[in-house]
Every structure is written in C-alpha cells, then in structure tokens.
Amino acid sequence: MSAPTAVQPEANNSAFYLPDFCATRTVFVVVLIAQLVALVLTLAGGNRDLDFWIEHARNGAFLLWIALGTAFVLCAVRKQLARLSIARASALVLALIVAVTALISELAYRLGESFTQPGTELGQLFPIEHGPFLLRGALISFIIGALALRYFFVTHEWRRNVEMEARSRIHALQARIRPHFLFNSMNTIAALTRSDPQKAEEAVEDLADLFRANLSEARAQIPLKEELEVARIYQRIEELRLGARLKVEWRVNDVPMRAMVPSLLVQPLLENAIYHGIERLPAGGTVIVAGERNGDMLRLSVANPIPTDPHPREREGNRIAIANITQRLELAFPGQSGIETTQTAENYVVTLTFPCIELP
Amino acid sequence: MSAALKILIIDDEPPARDRLKRLLEELDECQFVGEGGTGQEALKLADELKPDVVLLDIRMPGMDGIEAARHLADFEAPPAVIFTTAYDQYALDAFETQAVGYLLKPVRREKLERALAGATRPTRAQMAKLARMSPTGARRSHIAVRTREELKLLPVDEIRAFIADQKYVTIRHPSGEHLIEESLRSLEDEFNPDFVRIHRSALVALRHIEAVERVADGGYAVRLRGSVESLTVSRRLGGELLRRIRARD
Numbered sequence: 054m055s056a057p058t059a060v061q062p063e064a065n066n067s068a069f070y071l072p073d074f075c076a077t078r079t080v081f082v083v084v085l086i087a088q089l090v091a092l093v094l095t096l097a098g099g100n101r102d103l104d105f106w107i108e109h110a111r112n113g114a115f116l117l118w119i120a121l122g123t124a125f126v127l128c129a130v131r132k133q134l135a136r137l138s139i140a141r142a143s144a145l146v147l148a149l150i151v152a153v154t155a156l157i158s159e160l161a162y163r164l165g166e167s168f169t170q171p172g173t174e175l176g177q178l179f180p181i182e183h184g185p186f187l188l189r190g191a192l193i194s195f196i197i198g199a200l201a202l203r204y205f206f207v208t209h210e211w212r213r214n215v216e217m218e219a220r221s222r223i224h225a226l227q228a229r230i231r232p233h234f235l236f237n238s239m240n241t242i243a244a245l246t247r248s249d250p251q252k253a254e255e256a257v258e259d260l261a262d263l264f265r266a267n268l269s270e271a272r273a274q275i276p277l278k279e280e281l282e283v284a285r286i287y288q289r290i291e292e293l294r295l296g297a298r299l300k301v302e303w304r305v306n307d308v309p310m311r312a313m314v315p316s317l318l319v320q321p322l323l324e325n326a327i328y329h330g331i332e333r334l335p336a337g338g339t340v341i342v343a344g345e346r347n348g349d350m351l352r353l354s355v356a357n358p359i360p361t362d363p364h365p366r367e368r369e370g371n372r373i374a375i376a377n378i379t380q381r382l383e384l385a386f387p388g389q390s391g392i393e394t395t396q397t398a399e400n401y402v403v404t405l406t407f408p409c410i411e412l413p
Numbered sequence: 414m415s416a417a418l419k420i421l422i423i424d425d426e427p428p429a430r431d432r433l434k435r436l437l438e439e440l441d442e443c444q445f446v447g448e449g450g451t452g453q454e455a456l457k458l459a460d461e462l463k464p465d466v467v468l469l470d471i472r473m474p475g476m477d478g479i480e481a482a483r484h485l486a487d488f489e490a491p492p493a494v495i496f497t498t499a500y501d502q503y504a505l506d507a508f509e510t511q512a513v514g515y516l517l518k519p520v521r522r523e524k525l526e527r528a529l530a531g532a533t534r535p536t537r538a539q540m541a542k543l544a545r546m547s548p549t550g551a552r553r554s555h556i557a558v559r560t561r562e563e564l565k566l567l568p569v570d571e572i573r574a575f576i577a578d579q580k581y582v583t584i585r586h587p588s589g590e591h592l593i594e595e596s597l598r599s600l601e602d603e604f605n606p607d608f609v610r611i612h613r614s615a616l617v618a619l620r621h622i623e624a625v626e627r628v629a630d631g632g633y634a635v636r637l638r639g640s641v642e643s644l645t646v647s648r649r650l651g652g653e654l655l656r657r658i659r660a661r662d
Binding site: 236295335 | 426428431435451472500520
C-alpha cells in the first residue's frame with residue numbers, strides 16, 4: 054500500500070500556496086498551461102512561411118521543455134522554498150521560471166545554429182536573432198509565470214477556506230452531542246446506581262470514553278479499529294437505555310482494522326441509525342454495520358429499519374452529519390471517496406467508500 | 414387519611430421506568446399501578462387502571478406523550494398528567510407559568526413529590542400550546558374511540574373516510590364504523606393534505622381512493638379500498654379531487 058500522497062497539509066507553513074511540483078497532477082497542470090500558451094502563440098504569430106500545424110508543433114515542443122524543466126527545478130528546490138516567506142518564495146519561483154526559459158531558449162538557439170542552415174525548411178523552425186529571441190521568451194515566461202502563480206495562490210486560498218470550514222464544522226459537530234442522549238444516559242445511570250451498581254460504573258466509564266473521543270482535538274485519521282471501538286462504546290450505552298429493542302449486527306470481520314479513517318466516521322452514523330430508526334420503533338430493530346474490502350477500496354455501510362410513521366422526524370441532524378462526513382472523507386481522500394444514501398420503504402442505508410490505506 | 418394516589422408510569426426506556434418506580438416506593442401515599450412504553454399503552458392502561466396521575470414521557474416511538482395527553486384529556490374522568498422529559502425545550506416553554514406539569518430526567522425525589530402533590534390536568538391552553546410547538550405537529554397519529562367496553566385506537570393511516578351525519582361524524586375503518594364527536598371541518602384542517610373533502614358531508618383518505626367513477630348525471634363518485642359502495646362527489650369539489658389524485662400518483 055502506498056502512503057497517502059495528497060493529504061499532507063503543510064504543518065509549519067499552511068499559507069504556503071505552491072503545489073507539489075513533484076506530483077504527477079501538478080506536472081500535468083503545468084504541461085497543460087504550457088500547451089495552451091503554445092496554442093496562443095501560434096494563433097497570434099501568423100507566420101506565413103510555416104504551415105500552422107508545423108509551427109504549432111514547434112511551439113508545443115519548445116514550451117514542453119520549458120514546462121518540464123520548470124517543474125523539475127521547482128520540485129528540486131521545494132523544501133528550500135517552503136522555508137521562505139510567501140513574497141520571497143514567489144519572487145524566487147518567478148526568477149527560476151525566467152531562468153529556465155532563458156536556458157532552454159539559449160539551447161534551442163544553439164541547436165539551430167549548429168545543426169541547420171538558415172533558409173532551409175528545418176532552419177525555419179529555429180530562431181534567427183539571438184538577443185531579441187531570449188528577451189521575448191523571458192518576458193513571456195515572466196508574465197505567464199506570474200499568472201500561473203496567481204492561479205495557484207487563488208486555488209490554494211479557496212481550498213484552505215474549504216478546509217477551515219470543514220474543520221470548524223467538525224468542532225461544531227463534536228460540541229453538539231445530542232442533549233437528549235446526554236440526559237437520557239444520566240437518567241439511565243441514576244437508575245442503575247442502585248439496581249446494578251456494577252453496570253452503572255461501566256456506563257460511567259463508557260460515557261467518559263465516548264465524551265473523550267468526541268471532545269478530543271480532531272486527529273486527522275485514526276485506525277479503523279479505534280473508530281469501531283468508539284462506536285461499540287456508544288452501542289453499549291444505548292443498549293442499557295433501549296434494552297432488547299436495540300440490536301446491532303457487526304459484519305466487519307473482513308475489513309483491515311489498521312486501515313486509517315477520519316475520526317468519528319462510524320459512530321455518528323450509528324447514532325443516526327438509532328435516533329431516526331430504532332428509537333422510533335416500538336419493537337425496535339437491528340442496525341447492521343457492514344464492511345468489506347474491494348481491492349484498494351474499503352466500503353463501510355450502516356443500515357437501519359425506519360418507522361412507517363406519519364411524522365417524519367426532523368431530518369436536519371442527519372443531513373448535517375452526512376454532509377460533515379462527506380466533507381471529512383473528501384479532505385482525507387480527495388477525489389477518491391464516495392458516500393451514498395439509499396432509502397427503501399423499510400430501510401435506510403448509508404454507504405461510505407474510500408481508499409484502504411494501512412499503516413505499516 | 415385519604416386513599417393513596419394511583420400512579421401510572423409511561424416511558425419507552427426500561428431504566429427510566431425502574432427509577433421512577435423506585436422513587437415512588439419511597440414516597441408515602443403513592444401507589445404504583447402500572448407501566449407502559451408507548452402512547453397507545455398509556456391510553457389502554459389509563460382506561461383499565463383509572464390512575465389518578467400519569468407520569469408521561471414526551472418522546473416515545475409510535476404515539477408520543479403529547480398526543481397521548483390529548484387523548485387522555487378526552488376521557489370521561491381524565492387523569493392528571495405530569496410530563497417527563499430529558500430535554501424538550503418546547504415542552505418546558507409550554508409550562509413556563511406552572512412548574513408542576515413536567516419533570517426533567519433524571520428526576521429528583523423532592524421535585525417528584527412536589528409535582529405529585531400539585532398534579533393537575535394540563536389546561537386546554539397548555540395542551541394547545543404543546544401541540545402547536547411539538548415537532549410532530551398538531552396532527553394526531555390515532556383517533557381514540559370508545560366501544561362498549563374498551564378504548565380503541567384507530568391509526569389515522571388506516572381510516573378510509575369521515576362521514577358527517579347530523580351531530581356525529583362516522584369513521585369508516587377496516588374494523589368497522591365508529592362515531593366521534595368532532596366537526597368535519599376541524600378534522601379536515603388537522604389531516605390536510607392526506608384527506609380530501611369530496612362532499613359537504615364526506616372527507617376521504619387520498620391514499621385509500623381506489624377509483625373515481627363517472628356516474629349517470631355526469632358527476633363523479635369515489636370508491637374506497639375494501640368497499641363496494643361509492644361515495645358521491647359534489648360537482649363543486651370534483652375538479653379539486655382529480656387534481657389531488659393526479660398529484661398523488
């Protein structure tokens with residue numbers, strides 16, 4: 054299993070906006086920018102001596118070298134860049150872009166000079182004047198480079214806002230332990246204190262563990278084993294309260310317990326299944342928590358029976374929890390996770406799909 | 414010395430019931446008579462056991478406490494009701510002026526004692542306010558009817574039609590016909606949009622309409638599930654009925 058690549062937020066300098074130029078995705082973006090610039094140059098150039106496509110191929114090839122060269126250099130100096138202030142790093146990156154462009158231009162000029170005759174068909178592809186060619190290239194690369202940096206900066210800012218919003222929602226959700234749950238649990242403990250002191254003691258311990266998990270700083274990811282443990286603690290408390298009405302079936306034997314998941318992934322789903330399902334059924338029912346591994350992906354699902362009752366309970370809480378989990382999964386596994394809710398006449402199922410990443 | 418207060422406990426959580434039972438054991442002049450876990454059970458048991466006070470949980474599966482209290486208020490000799498709740502802000506608001514009508518869980522012994530001493534029936538105004546503020550709305554899930562001996566609860570979902578007949582309203586239900594003393598107008602308001610008025614004297618369940626037939630004089634008639642006879646649709650209401658049925662399907 055490979056380590057997660059995209060989920061490495063800058064711990065020390067979260068304002069640092071440059072993407073990782075060693076990553077394939079970023080290289081692709083850089084190449085794309087270069088090819089677009091090449092197309093613009095060809096379209097604007099209108100060189101009557103050359104066929105349009107030949108000229109475009111020439112420009113494309115030339116800019117591809119610049120793009121790959123720039124990505125290579127920026128990849129190499131990434132660590133050093135991260136230590137600089139935003140302004141300095143940006144200036145340095147711009148200077149590097151211009152330098153790489155100048156270098157590639159110089160090489161192109163030399164190549165044309167030594168291997169081709171001016172006036173021949175091949176010679177037409179290479180620059181003739183030395184100084185102006187380099188100057189034009191430097192200016193164009195400076196402008197495009199500045200625009201690209203601006204683009205990366207804006208994208209990064211936007212992403213950072215999304216992340217911060219997600220984090221604040223996590224905190225909001227954690228603070229929002231359902232008051233009903235809290236007071237009902239207290240009531241259960243009050244009842245057990247005399248009738249079954251040992252159970253009461255266990256309930257207090259479970260409640261403490263559950264609150265600790267809910268209140269702790271959102272660790273980015275925890276092993277699935279820990280997350281399922283929190284869900285089981287929650288189940289034990291609810292079992293005391295609901296008695297035989299609540300049954301939970303765990304079908305998780307086939308999932309790797311070391312797989313890393315965002316914290317509070319399963320427990321809120323179990324809570325919703327009980328709050329909207331079991332608690333509303335006079336005879337109760339069974340919640341099924343199932344997990345399976347499918348190649349590199351993990352699937353977790355929580356299914357609960359739903360009451361056929363004329364008053365659908367406020368679904369607001371459920372929507373918030375689902376939106377919150379969606380967002381945190383997306384943060385942990387960008388573009389690779391999915392969440393799906395299906396509702397039939399009798400059942401409500403939430404299914405999460407995300408990459409299975411095991412710590413060694 | 415007066416007879417002990419007969420008390421019925423209704424809560425869907427067994428430990429919550431146990432705790433109240435134990436607290437009652439410690440109080441003088443209180444007699445625990447029974448317990449149940451849903452609004453339906455509250456009504457059945459109250460009808461059988463004739464308690465003086467019902468300790469009634471608000472949030473329960475099936476029929477909730479608020480609706481149960483509304484039905485209890487219609488009893489011939491309604492018991493006093495004390496709501497118990499873990500956290501229902503709206504319920505507390507409904508009792509702002511009178512602190513004896515509800516208890517917060519976990520219930521304190523002194524408060525239970527005080528509440529029992531001052532237990533009364535919720536006033537009409539309190540009930541109306543509770544129903545209005547309840548998240549489930551003012552709509553009942555059941556209609557309580559009294560047959561010769563027992564109290565019967567008809568799930569509103571199963572009711573086919575309400576037919577007005579001079580002073581009474583007849584409920585058509587798979588179990589038979591039942592009389593209640595309510596106006597068709599208030600029933601229509603409460604159960605809109607699930608029931609549709611087809612005649613000055615008839616309100617039918619949209620979901621149980623099996624067919625709309627044309628009749629000889631150019632008007633319509635409605636046939637309900639499990640019934641052979643048809644109900645006449647008044648000319649004025651025919652268009653609205655067809656529109657609602659199309660929206661349903």
